[in-house]
Amino acid sequence: MFPTVHHRTATVNGLDVFYREAGDPKAPAVVLLHGFPTSSHMFRNLIPALADRYHVIAPDHIGFGQSAMPALQDFPYTFDALAEVTSGLLQHLGIGRFATYVQDYGAPIAWRLALQTPERITAIITQNGNAYEEGLVKSFWDGLFAYAAAPGPDTEAPMRAALSPEVTRWQYVNGVADPSLVSPDNWVHDQALLDRPGNDEIQLKLFRDYPTNVELYPAVHQYFRDSQVPLLAVWGAGDELFGPDGATAFRQDLPDAEIHLLESGHFALESHLEAITQYIRDFLAQVLA
Structure with a gap:
């Protein structure tokens, strides 16, 4: 029987948070955290592929997808704030321990959750979800860091270009x-x-906050070393935002990490759903047994 996917909204800190949910709530939980510029829509095919065995939850971050998009003056739009809302949603849903699938922005949100309560994370699947400077492809990130350090018309222009239809298509x-x-x-x-x-200003605000994620890397690496959390990296090797060196870098702190480089890009699920699903199912069956 094909699993049923529910589309729901919860109120967290006074904000509407949209999420997709499937599977038996008594089964091990898997939380899917999307990246920029998408939403839980990126997991529409993966959710039913995992929900026969797991309780799968995929929220939209604030400012993305179907979740609330408050004005800049009403929400801070930092990665700390996005992580706080995610934590609040999981508390609302009664999710204690969980595995997490992270991609792009989903990674620094998950790293914050892990640093707060490391005992809750049962396993990590990272699909182009970065935690090492080796994964930052300079051609894009130099521009973002320049903008974050000195916001102004000259540094902002390349970042506004990242919000264009051409660049959105390019990412896929x-x-x-x-x-x-x-x-x-x-x-x-x-x-x-x-x-x-107004969404452009939200995205620019998050671009300006992105360096806080890199500043967090040493603490994240220590978390990896201390916890030896099971980690699977399924990585689009052709990604020119988070390059394949970001995948292999996990072995610096997690020598048993399972790493697969795929002939795909930033959104590898779109071209390699079947392969990624099988890697995940095999991995979780082993580490959550």
Whole structure:
């Protein structure tokens, strides 16, 4: 029987948080955390592929997808704040211990949760979810760090370009061996949400806050060393935002990490759903047994 996926909204800290949920609530929990510029929409096919065995929850971060998008003056739009809302949602749902799948922005949100309560994280699946400077491809990140250090018209222009339809599409097809496997619905959907009035300022605010994630890396590495949390990296090797060196770097602190480099890009689920699903199922069956 094909698992049923529910589309729900909870109130966390006075904000509407949309999430997708499937599977038996008594089963081991797996929390899927999306990245920029998408939403839990990126997990629409993965959720039913895991829900026969796991309780799967995939929220939209504040300012993304179907979750609330308060104005800048009403919400801080920092990664600390996004992590706080995620933690509040999990508390609301009664989720104690959980495995997490992280991609892009989902990674620094999960790292904050892990640093707060490391005993809750049963396993990590990272799909182009970075934790090492080795994974930062300079051509993009130098521009973001310049903007964060000195916001102004000159440094802001390249960051505004990152919100354009051309760059949104590029994130999906760049590095993918067979781009015909990637549905254009993805970037059309994401761009429509990016183009909402005021969302550009939200994304720019998060760009300016991104260096706090890199500042957190030493603490995250210590968490890895102390916990030896089981980790699976399924990584689009052609990603020009978070390069494959970011995947292999996990072995610096987690020597038993399982790492697979795929002929794909930033959104590897779109071209390698079947392979990634099988890696995840095999990995979780072993480490959560």
